[in-house]
Amino acid sequence: MRRAIVPAGVVGGRPAATTAALLVAYLLLLLVGLGRLAATPAEGSLHLASLLAVSLAGAACATLLALAVGVPAALWLARTPRVGRRVITTLLDLPTLLSPVAVGTAIVLSLRAPPGSWLEGGVGLLFAFPGVVAAQFTVVVALVVRTAEAAFAGVDPRLERLAELHGASRARILWRVTLPLARPGLLAAAVLAFARALGEFGATVTVAGTLPGRTETVATGLYIALESGQLAVAARLALVLVAAAMAVLLLLRWVVGRPT
Amino acid sequence: MIRTPAPSRVSPLLAATRLEVRLPGFHLGPVELAVAAGEYLVLVGPSGVGKTVLLEALLGWHPLAAGSVVLDGRPLAALRPGARGIAYVPQDLGLLPHLGVAENLRWGVTCRGARPDGPLLARLTEVLDLGPLVGRRSVRTLSRGEQQRVALGRALLTRPRLLLLDEPCAALDPHRRREFQRLLRGLHRESGLTAVHITHDREEAFLLGDRIGVLLDGRLRQLATPRTLYDRPADPAVAAFLAPENLWEGRVVGEVVGGGWRVRLVDFPLELVVEGSSPTGEGCLVGIRPEEVMLLHPNRPLRPQVAANVVAATVAELLLLDGRVEVTLVAAGAPLLHVRLPVCAADDLHLAPGSPVRASLKPRSLFLLAVDGVADGAAVAAADGAVEAAR
Structure with missing residues (x-):
C-alpha cells in the first residue's frame, strides 16, 4: 500500500537540529574515548571467550524462558478486559522499573524459605549459572510480556473468529493465524529481551556473583576489570557490549521493518 | 409491482x-x-x-x-x-x-x-x-x-x-x-x-x-x-431515513368519498388528498418522494389523474446534478417541496429561479403516517428533525 504524501511540518527547524547534533556528538565522544583506551596495551589477561560464552548462554536461556512464560501470558493479557489487566501489568512492570540490585536481592532472599529453598536445593541458583539465568529472566520477562501483548493486541479477533467459522481447530488458528500475524512483535520481544539480558549487571552479580568461567559475564567482568584498575580491559569489554547492542538494533530494524 | x-x-x-x-x-x-x-x-x-x-x-x-x-x-x-x-x-x-x-x-x-x-x-x-x-x-x-x-x-x-x-x-x-x-x-x-x-x-x-x-x-x-x-414507509423514522426531503406535519380533517383522507398541513395553507390506510389519530405526517412530484406544463390543460393536489409555487433553487435536476419550490415564503426530475424535463418546462410552477402530488404517491400513535419518542424526534431539514 502506498504511503500518504504529506507536506513538511512547521516547527522543529534549526534549534531542534542543533540539539540532535549535540546529542550525537556526545555519544560519539563516549565511543571515541572507549576506543582510544581500548587501543592501549591490556594490563592483564583478557579471557573474553569464557566471558562471552557465559553471557551468550545466560542471555539465550533467559530469553527462551521468558518467551516460554511471557508469550502465553501476553496472549491472555491481550484478550483480557481492561480492569483485570491493570493490576497484573502493574505487578509485571515492577521488575523493569526496580533497580536490578533490588531485584537480585529479592531473589536471594526468596531462596531462604520455601518454595524458594526447594528450588535452591534442587537446582542451586546462588553463585551458579542457573542464578545468572534466573536473575536475567526476572529482569527481562516483563519486557517480553509487554512487547508480545502489544503484538497480540494488534491481531484482529475477527480473523480468528472467521477461521473458527470455517471449521479450523484452535491449534490451527493459533499456528496459522494468531502467531504469524503477531510474528514481528514476538521477534522484537525476543531480540529486546536478549539484548537487555546481555547487558544485565545488578541482578546477575547479586544472585550469581562473578565466578570466572561459570557466572562471570561480559557486563560483570567489565565491572571487575574497572575495579581492579585494568582500564584497557574494561574499555575492550565495553566495546564488545556496544557491538552486541549495535547488532541487536540492526537485527531489530530488519525484523520489524520487514513486511510479514 | x-x-x-x-x-x-x-x-x-x-x-x-x-x-x-x-x-x-x-x-x-x-x-x-x-x-x-x-x-x-x-x-x-x-x-x-x-x-x-x-x-x-x-x-x-x-x-x-x-x-x-x-x-x-x-x-x-x-x-x-x-x-x-x-x-x-x-x-x-x-x-x-x-x-x-x-x-x-x-x-x-x-x-x-x-x-x-x-x-x-x-x-x-x-x-x-x-x-x-x-x-x-x-x-x-x-x-x-x-x-x-x-x-x-x-x-x-x-x-x-x-x-x-x-x-x-x-x-x-x-x-x-x-x-x-x-x-x-x-x-x-x-x-x-x-x-x-x-x-x-x-x-x-x-x-x-x-x-x-x-x-x-x-x-x-x-x-x-x-x-x-x-x-409505504412504516413510521416517521423510516420515512425520515428513506425519504427525508418532503415531510410535513398535518391534521386529518375528513374522509374522501371513494377512499382517501383530507389532510391539512400545519405550516402551509394547503389541503391534500391522500390515499392509504386510516391514520390512528388526528395528527399525522404526510410525505412524498421527490421523484413522485409532477411539475405541470403551464400551457397544457390539467389531466384528471393529476388534478387532485395541485400546488402553486415558485422555483427557489435549481441544482444540476449528474443526470438529474433537483428543484426546491417555495410557497407562502417558505421552502415547501423538493422535486427531482430529468434534465430534459426541466428544460421543457423552462424552469429557472423565480419562475412560477404548478406541482401535482398524486394522492397515491403521498404517504400518510400517524404521529400520535407512535410510542417511541425517538422516532418522532427523528421525523421532526427531517421536517426541520426539509423546511
Whole structure:
C-alpha cells in the first residue's frame, strides 16, 4: 500500500537540529574515548571467550524462558478486559522499573524459605549459572510480556473468529493465524529481551556473583576489570557490549521493518 | 409491482427471535428476523445504528442479552461454528496479510483440512475474474476491489448455506461499486445464494434486496419488499431515513368519498388528498418522494389523474446534478417541496429561479403516517428533525 504524501511540518527547524547534533556528538565522544583506551596495551589477561560464552548462554536461556512464560501470558493479557489487566501489568512492570540490585536481592532472599529453598536445593541458583539465568529472566520477562501483548493486541479477533467459522481447530488458528500475524512483535520481544539480558549487571552479580568461567559475564567482568584498575580491559569489554547492542538494533530494524 | 414477492417464510433458514445485544453504550434490539433459503435480505441504516453488531450477533460473536438465533430449526449455540455452513465477509474483509492470494482464496476450505472443489474454484475464478490475481504473493498489494473479489471468492468456495456481507461495496469507487452490486445480484439470481447483506446505501438496498430491513437506533423498524418500503414507509423514522426531503406535519380533517383522507398541513395553507390506510389519530405526517412530484406544463390543460393536489409555487433553487435536476419550490415564503426530475424535463418546462410552477402530488404517491400513535419518542424526534431539514 502506498504511503500518504504529506507536506513538511512547521516547527522543529534549526534549534531542534542543533540539539540532535549535540546529542550525537556526545555519544560519539563516549565511543571515541572507549576506543582510544581500548587501543592501549591490556594490563592483564583478557579471557573474553569464557566471558562471552557465559553471557551468550545466560542471555539465550533467559530469553527462551521468558518467551516460554511471557508469550502465553501476553496472549491472555491481550484478550483480557481492561480492569483485570491493570493490576497484573502493574505487578509485571515492577521488575523493569526496580533497580536490578533490588531485584537480585529479592531473589536471594526468596531462596531462604520455601518454595524458594526447594528450588535452591534442587537446582542451586546462588553463585551458579542457573542464578545468572534466573536473575536475567526476572529482569527481562516483563519486557517480553509487554512487547508480545502489544503484538497480540494488534491481531484482529475477527480473523480468528472467521477461521473458527470455517471449521479450523484452535491449534490451527493459533499456528496459522494468531502467531504469524503477531510474528514481528514476538521477534522484537525476543531480540529486546536478549539484548537487555546481555547487558544485565545488578541482578546477575547479586544472585550469581562473578565466578570466572561459570557466572562471570561480559557486563560483570567489565565491572571487575574497572575495579581492579585494568582500564584497557574494561574499555575492550565495553566495546564488545556496544557491538552486541549495535547488532541487536540492526537485527531489530530488519525484523520489524520487514513486511510479514 | 416491479419485484416478485418475497420467498415463502414457512421454514426460515435463519431466524432471530427477540434478539437483544447489550454492549457498553449501545443497545440493539429486540429484533425479529427470518431469512428464507434462497432469499437475499438487505439490512439498511445509517452508520452507527448497530448493523454490524446485528450481523455478528447472528454469527454468535456477541453474547445475547435476550432472545435466540435459530439456524435450520436448531439453536445456533448447539452447532459448532464450523458446522453451521455460514460464511462471512466483514467490512475489512478479513484476508490474511501473511498469505498469498491463492492461499487466501482456499483458506476457508483448508481451515477444515479439506481441498477446494475444483469445478467450483474454476467457476468462481471465472465469475470473479480472479485468474490474473491468484499468482500474487501478497493480498496487500491488491486494489480494494480485487481484495473484495478474493474475500467473496473465499467465502463462496466454502459452499455456504448462508452468506453474511458487511458493507461489501462501501470501499469501492462508484463505477466499481455498481459492477460489484451486479455481480452479487447475478450470483443470487443464478445460484440461489442466500444472503444477509448490510449497507448504509439505500440504492444498494433496493438494487439487491428481495426484502429490505430498515435498522434505526438499534431497532428493526420495517422489514418489507422494496416496493412496499418505497410506497409505504412504516413510521416517521423510516420515512425520515428513506425519504427525508418532503415531510410535513398535518391534521386529518375528513374522509374522501371513494377512499382517501383530507389532510391539512400545519405550516402551509394547503389541503391534500391522500390515499392509504386510516391514520390512528388526528395528527399525522404526510410525505412524498421527490421523484413522485409532477411539475405541470403551464400551457397544457390539467389531466384528471393529476388534478387532485395541485400546488402553486415558485422555483427557489435549481441544482444540476449528474443526470438529474433537483428543484426546491417555495410557497407562502417558505421552502415547501423538493422535486427531482430529468434534465430534459426541466428544460421543457423552462424552469429557472423565480419562475412560477404548478406541482401535482398524486394522492397515491403521498404517504400518510400517524404521529400520535407512535410510542417511541425517538422516532418522532427523528421525523421532526427531517421536517426541520426539509423546511
